[in-house]
Amino acid sequence: MKRDKRFNPSVWQAQTIVTGLCLIVVALEYLTPSEYVFSYLYSGIILLVHSRLERVTAYQVTLLAVFLTLLNLLVPEIHLSAIPTLANRLIATLALIVTAWLSDRNRRYEEAxxxxxxxxxxxxxxxxxxxxxxxxxTHDLKTPLLGAIETLKSFEKGQFGDITPIQQRVLGMMQKSHSSSVQLVETLLDVxxxxTEGLHLNLSAVNLATLADEAIATLTELGRSRNVYMVLNYGASDFRxxxxxxxxxxxxxxxxxxxxxxxxxxAPRGSKVEIILESDGSTHVVKVGDRGPGMSADEIxxxxxRFYQGDSDRQAKGSGLGLYLTRQIVQAHEGIIWAExxxxxxxxxAFRLPAISPELSSV
Structure with missing residues (x-):
C-alpha cells in the first residue's frame, strides 16, 4: 500500500516543533557540563512524536535521543571514568527507552x-x-395485500354488483388467504x-387463565371452520x-x-383441542394438546x-416462524418451552413460566 506523499500542514508543523525542541535540548546538553543531565527533556519530545507523527519517526527520534544522551559522555569531554555521571546518563537512557515503549503501547491501544x-x-x-x-x-408487501383485502370486502358487500353464494365463498377464501399472508409478513418482521434488537417487554401482573380465555374466544371462528372445539382445564381442579x-x-x-x-x-375434524393450566406454586405450566398426527423423535x-419444516404432514403446513417466535417470547419471560x-x-x-403470589398481582 502506497503512502500519501502529499503535503500535510499539521505533520509539517509537528516536525518543525520537534526539530526545534531537539535543538534546544542538544544545546542545553552540550553547552553545559556533562554532570548536568538535560536528556530527560527528550521524554516530552518522544511523547509528542508518538502522538503526532508516524511510528517509524517515533522510533528514529527515540534512537537519536539515546545516542545523543550517551554521546555527551564523550563530547565535548570524555567522562567515562566519572561513575556518577555515567550512572545518570544510563538512567536517563533507560527512562527514554521506557517512555518510548509505554508511548508506543498506549498508541497501539488507542488505535485498537x-x-x-x-x-x-x-x-x-x-x-x-x-x-x-x-x-x-414489509410495508411494500403489506400495502397491496391490505388493498386487496379491502377490495374483496367491497365485492362481498355487493358494491360492484350482485354476487352468487359460490362467489361469496370464493371471496371469503381469498380474503382469508390474504389475511394469512399479512400475518406472515408481520411475523417475519417481529422475528x-x-x-437483532431483543424482545422489549412491558411487564405487569398477568393472569394466564384470562389470556387463555381471550385466545379461545379469538380462535372460536377458526375452530368452528375446522369443526374443532376447545376445552380449558385447570389441572385436577374443576373450578376456575x-x-x-x-x-x-x-x-x-x-x-x-x-x-x-x-x-x-x-387436529382432526370433530376432535378437541385441550388447553391445560397447572401450577406447582413456584411455576405455572400451560399445555396445549391435540389428537392430530404426531412428530418423529428427530423432529422434536x-x-x-427458525424456518424449520420437517418431513411430516404436521410440519409441512406452517412457515416455520410461529413456533420460533413463540420460543423467543417464552424465553424472554425466563420460561422454557417444549413439545412431546x-x-x-x-x-x-407446553411452556413453563415463573409464578408470582396473588398479593404481588394487585400491586
Missing amino acids: IARQQAQLQAHAQLASIRENFVSTL YRND QHFWTKGDSLQLQRVFANLIANAINH PLLFE NRQPTGALF
Whole structure:
C-alpha cells in the first residue's frame, strides 16, 4: 500500500516543533557540563512524536535521543571514568527507552480502540440500513395485500354488483388467504426485530387463565371452520383458578394464539383441542394438546428453530416462524418451552413460566 506523499500542514508543523525542541535540548546538553543531565527533556519530545507523527519517526527520534544522551559522555569531554555521571546518563537512557515503549503501547491501544469504535459504528449503520430495508419491504408487501383485502370486502358487500353464494365463498377464501399472508409478513418482521434488537417487554401482573380465555374466544371462528372445539382445564381442579405471572400480556397472548391455532390446524375434524393450566406454586405450566398426527423423535428438538419444516404432514403446513417466535417470547419471560407426542396419537406443546403470589398481582 502506497503512502500519501502529499503535503500535510499539521505533520509539517509537528516536525518543525520537534526539530526545534531537539535543538534546544542538544544545546542545553552540550553547552553545559556533562554532570548536568538535560536528556530527560527528550521524554516530552518522544511523547509528542508518538502522538503526532508516524511510528517509524517515533522510533528514529527515540534512537537519536539515546545516542545523543550517551554521546555527551564523550563530547565535548570524555567522562567515562566519572561513575556518577555515567550512572545518570544510563538512567536517563533507560527512562527514554521506557517512555518510548509505554508511548508506543498506549498508541497501539488507542488505535485498537479506534478500530473497534469504527467497527461498532459500521455495524450500527448496517443494522440501521437493514432495519430500514426490512421495514420498507414489509410495508411494500403489506400495502397491496391490505388493498386487496379491502377490495374483496367491497365485492362481498355487493358494491360492484350482485354476487352468487359460490362467489361469496370464493371471496371469503381469498380474503382469508390474504389475511394469512399479512400475518406472515408481520411475523417475519417481529422475528427479525427480536433477533437483532431483543424482545422489549412491558411487564405487569398477568393472569394466564384470562389470556387463555381471550385466545379461545379469538380462535372460536377458526375452530368452528375446522369443526374443532376447545376445552380449558385447570389441572385436577374443576373450578376456575388464577395463574399469576409477571409478563407482557400482548406477547403472551401471541404465545397462546400461536399454540392453540397450531393445534387447531392439525387436529382432526370433530376432535378437541385441550388447553391445560397447572401450577406447582413456584411455576405455572400451560399445555396445549391435540389428537392430530404426531412428530418423529428427530423432529422434536428442531421444532422451535427458525424456518424449520420437517418431513411430516404436521410440519409441512406452517412457515416455520410461529413456533420460533413463540420460543423467543417464552424465553424472554425466563420460561422454557417444549413439545412431546401424546398417546395414542397427537402432540402436546407446553411452556413453563415463573409464578408470582396473588398479593404481588394487585400491586
